[in-house]
Amino acid sequence: MGVSRLDVFYRRLLLSKLFIGGWGKPEDLKRIFEFRKYIGDRERCGSLVPEDYPVHINKTEEHTGYQIHEGFFISPLEHLVPGILPPEAVKARFQFIVPKKWQKNRPVCIHLAGTGDHFFWRRRTLMARPMVKEAGMASLLLESPYYGYRKPKDQLRSSLKNVSDLLVMGGALILESTVLLRWLEREGYWPLGMTGISMGGYMASLAVTNWPKPIPLIPCLSWSTASSVFTTGVLSKAVNWKELEKQYAINSVYEEEIIKLLEYCGVDSLKMAPEFAKNDDSLSPSGDVRVSVGQSTRAGGEAEAELVDQVLSSGTSGGGLGYLPRSPGANNPLQGTKTESTKCSRPSLHRESISFMKGVMDECTHMANFSDRPYTIHSTDSA
Structure with missing residues (x-):
């Protein structure tokens, strides 16, 4: 299947490369794959986040017909897989746009960010405000890790530095999302739903696979896995294949250890990927009390910084949530390198790298690797 003209046009707009740092630390990939087995099971995942997980509102703005509440909480992933998130992403931020008068019930839709959607302005302007005005529905906008205030200092725009960053973002x-859905239930909001465009729609689909109750889901322009967009799709030309191939060639841990951790997910990714590469000419080598809305347990940003510092300074963050230990060393993704320099120039290296990419992506992003598919009331995709 050829590449669409829209894809070609979009690729020309890409000014920076993805994954310039490579695959990420091998030890981090191993920890992510192990943790995927937990969040891929609805019952096991449900026990990872306490029912009363603390959520804080620290600012409220009054507008005509609605209020905007800004809040935050510590990402549960920092408790469960310590150190896997960059320090900037540990604190999850959100905006909650609530109508002053409800038409019926107290419905809320959680909007996850699409590719390149930093901060809240786009979703607030194009989605949340019209929904308040036209349907009397509240919107909760969650900021994604690696975006906006949660973007690492060494990351350029929306270009994730490592392949592992995308997997961490999904987890x-x-x-x-589970934290927010439970918080909204505690506060008496209902019905609840989730949506997103592009990557946001895909992430919303992943999130509701682990919600134990029926929930409306509207994923727009999304798909069942993230692998295709990076191996044969719109972003494949933006991937820094040269660095990925280099690391895959000289570090034996990828094909000798990590590749063995990849599990079957409906389609054998490692066997399918070489066919994609062969048929696609475009891939040429190259203190914490829960607060209600409108209230705050502490004043100002000092309390937020104190809470984040407290979590980052603790090894397992306490609270009985400790799960996987912080990765020992492994700061250099090229640690344990192969001695044969000729490995970097073998003819099959590019296809092997694409195959490995598809396997890694499908392991942590393919819907078949997660619980039963969510109840969907409407879905649009770009296929």
Whole structure:
């Protein structure tokens, strides 16, 4: 299947490369794959986030017909897999746009961010405000890890530095969505739903796979896995394949250890990927009390900083949530390198790298690797 003209046009707009840092630390990949087995099971994942997980509101703005509440909480992923998130992403931020008068019930839709959607302005302007005005529905906008205030200092715009960053983002959003859905239930909001566009729609689909109750889901322009967009789709040309191939070639841990952790997910990714590469000419080598809305347990940003510092300074963050230990060393993704320099120039290296990419992506992003598919009332995709 050829590449669409829209894809070609979009690729020309990409000014920076994805995954310039490579695959990420091998030890981090191992921890992510192990943790995926937990969040991929609805019953096991449900026990990872306490029912009364603390959520804080620290600012409220009054507008004509609605209020905007700004809040935050510590991402559960920091408790469960310590150190896997960059320090900037540990604190999950959100905006809650609430109508002053409800038409019927107290419905809320959680909007997850699409690719390149930093901060809240786009979703607030194009989605949340019209929904308040036209349907009397509240919207909760969650900021994704690696975006906006949660973007690492060494990351350029929306270009994730490592492949592992995308996998961490997905795991964090699954848990953070669970926190918010439970908080909204405690506060008496109903019915609840989730939506998102592009990556946001896909992440919303992942999030509701682990919600134990029926929930409306509207994923727009999304798909069942993230692997295709990076191996054969719109972002494949933006991937820094040269660095990925180099690391895959000289570090034996990828094909000798990590590849063995990849599990079957409906389609054998490792066997399918070489066919994609062969058929696609475009891939050429190259203190914490829960507060109600409108209230705050502490004043100002000092309390937020104190809470984040407290979590980051503790090894397992306490609270009985400790799960996977912080990765020992492994700061250099090229640690344990192969001695044969000729490995970097073998003819099959590019196809092997694409195959490995598809396997890694499908392991942590393919819907078949998660619980039963969510109840969907409407879905649009770009296929």
